[in-house]
Amino acid sequence: MLEQSADVSGDHQRTRAGLNHLALNCASRQELEDIREQAPKHGWTELFADRYPHAGGEKHTALYLENDEGFEVELVLVDGPK
Numbered sequence: 001m002l003e004q005s006a007d008v009s010g011d012h013q014r015t016r017a018g019l020n021h022l023a024l025n026c027a028s029r030q031e032l033e034d035i036r037e038q039a040p041k042h043g044w045t046e047l048f049a050d051r052y053p054h055a056g057g058e059k060h061t062a063l064y065l066e067n068d069e070g071f072e073v074e075l076v077l078v079d080g081p082k
Contacts, residue, residue: 023074029053032063032077039065047072 026032032053039046047064048055056062061077 021072021074023076025078026063026075027078029061029077032061032075035065035075036063039063043067044073053077 026035036046036052044065044067046052047066053061053063055064056074056076063075065073065075
């Protein structure tokens with residue numbers, strides 16, 4: 001869950017200073033697939049869907065998601081392409 005502090009003024013803008021991209025590891029390809037399937041039900045949109053699962057390159061297996069506030073999450077398979 002992401003929270004916004006009451007001390008922050010103005011709307012989040014993806015290109016301004018601050019956290020806008022978080023990379024996390026996935027333990028298995030099945031976990032990556034499960035998250036991909038469930039993400040839209042929780043307000044996340046898949047980025048680079050046409051290049052999934054290698055949008056980051058042939059040797060990089062990952063899922064890229066973005067929420068409606070512009071926060072981007074990269075979920076990376078830790079043991080490489082499968």
